Amino acid sequence: xxxxSIFLIIFMLFILSFSFSQNLIVYQKNFAVVSLExxxxxxxxxxxxxxxxxxxxxxAGNFFxxxxxxxxxxxxxxxxxxxxxxxxEDMIDTLKIVYILPNINWNAVHxxxxxxxxxxxxxxxxxxxxxxxSFQKVKLSVLAGEINMERGPQEMLEGKGLSVLAMxxxxxxxxxxxxxxxxxxxxxxxxxxxxxxxIIPIIDAEINNAIKRYVFQNGxxxxxxxxxxxxxxxxxxxxxxxxxxxxxxxERRAIFLGESxxxxxxxxxxxxxxxxxxxxxxxxxxxxxSKQRVEGKYEIKESKVSVEIRNSKKxxxxxxxxxxxxxxxVEIVSSNxxxxxxxxxxxxxxxxxxxxxxxxxxxNYTSKRLR
Numbered sequence: 001x002x003x004x005s006i007f008l009i010i011f012m013l014f015i016l017s018f019s020f021s022q023n024l025i026v027y028q029k030n031f032a033v034v035s036l037e038x039x040x041x042x043x044x045x046x047x048x049x050x051x052x053x054x055x056x057x058x059x060a061g062n063f064f065x066x067x068x069x070x071x072x073x074x075x076x077x078x079x080x081x082x083x084x085x086x087x088x089e090d091m092i093d094t095l096k097i098v099y100i101l102p103n104i105n106w107n108a109v110h111x112x113x114x115x116x117x118x119x120x121x122x123x124x125x126x127x128x129x130x131x132x133x134s135f136q137k138v139k140l141s142v143l144a145g146e147i148n149m150e151r152g153p154q155e156m157l158e159g160k161g162l163s164v165l166a167m168x169x170x171x172x173x174x175x176x177x178x179x180x181x182x183x184x185x186x187x188x189x190x191x192x193x194x195x196x197x198x199i200i201p202i203i204d205a206e207i208n209n210a211i212k213r214y215v216f217q218n219g220x221x222x223x224x225x226x227x228x229x230x231x232x233x234x235x236x237x238x239x240x241x242x243x244x245x246x247x248x249x250x251e252r253r254a255i256f257l258g259e260s261x262x263x264x265x266x267x268x269x270x271x272x273x274x275x276x277x278x279x280x281x282x283x284x285x286x287x288x289x290s291k292q293r294v295e296g297k298y299e300i301k302e303s304k305v306s307v308e309i310r311n312s313k314k315x316x317x318x319x320x321x322x323x324x325x326x327x328x329x330v331e332i333v334s335s336n337x338x339x340x341x342x343x344x345x346x347x348x349x350x351x352x353x354x355x356x357x358x359x360x361x362x363x364n365y366t367s368k369r370l371r
Contacts, residue, residue: 108242145181
């Protein structure tokens with residue numbers, strides 16, 4: 001009984017000597033920053049504080065610790081198993097501990113569902129823990145943005161034999177600005193076992209005012225979707241970069257239409273999705289004429305181009321013919337369809353084509369360069 005009582009007393013003193021809470025911020029470069037606040041009881045003089053909660057595999061350059069009361073840390077025993085800290089008096093101190101843990105990663109996975117007139121956009125956070133640590137009841141955040149790293153990002157390992165923990169309800173997130181980046185604070189506390197993947201939905205919205213476009217480029221007609229990231233369109237939230245899969249619901253079946261990658265999309269910016277190449281719309285570009293002449297110190301080039309668009313669909317379509325003219329001082333002289341100058345070498349022509357027919361864009365341009 002005496003041995004048991006002594007053990008209980010020692011255990012209780014150990015529990016009372018410190019307590020700690022954990023915060024976990026996960027990055028898209030395969031690491032996480034773990035922050036601990038460890039409350040310790042110090043006596044006057046030199047104290048030894050164990051750091052049993054710190055993984056022994058942490059690199060020496062990725063471990064940081066300081067006293068909130070300004071007490072002097074004399075030595076860190078590495079691997080970080082403990083510290084010697086000097087206190088001028090008996091007190092309660094809070095140690096701030098930060099370390100960088102490799103092999104934890106997050107990615108955003110998006111989906112776009114077309115169901116007749118209804119369009120739905122959703123985003124999930126995929127958290128993958130390949131580290132040698134498990135976490136219980138931590139406050140979890142993910143950071144979106146392209147941070148500078150002196151060393152290249154570590155590649156994520158292939159997901160084999162991982163348990164997948166899917167959380168069905170959309171998580172409430174608080175978005176914060178952090179020095180040019182976006183920090184998603186996920187509400188509540190999370191547990192993340194080593195070797196596991198956790199899926200946390202963050203966006204589930206019905207979309208308004210999505211625009212479907214057909215773009216002729218490099219000999220092919222692509223199907224694109226544009227969505228303005230605004231509240232009136234059902235969004236108005238920062239969207240992290242990731243892959244997006246597009247589906248259409250036909251007779252209660254989800255048909256996969258294509259996949260596109262999106263960059264970080266701030267509020268107010270445009271989301272542009274490339275669905276794929278249209279089956280029924282074809283295009284053919286030809287250079288009809290090209291001649292050169294000299295005017296003083298300039299060499300003038302005059303060209304005539306045609307682009308035929310064939311539409312096998314029943315409905316009428318407008319195809320954006322995107323032309324890149326990599327020459328100097330380009331000017332469009334004439335065109336039988338309206339056009340827009342995007343930059344000094346890029347022009348978009350808007351070609352309307354009726355269902356089951358074709359239309360041919362013909363435009364002339366000049367360019368000049370010094371001889």
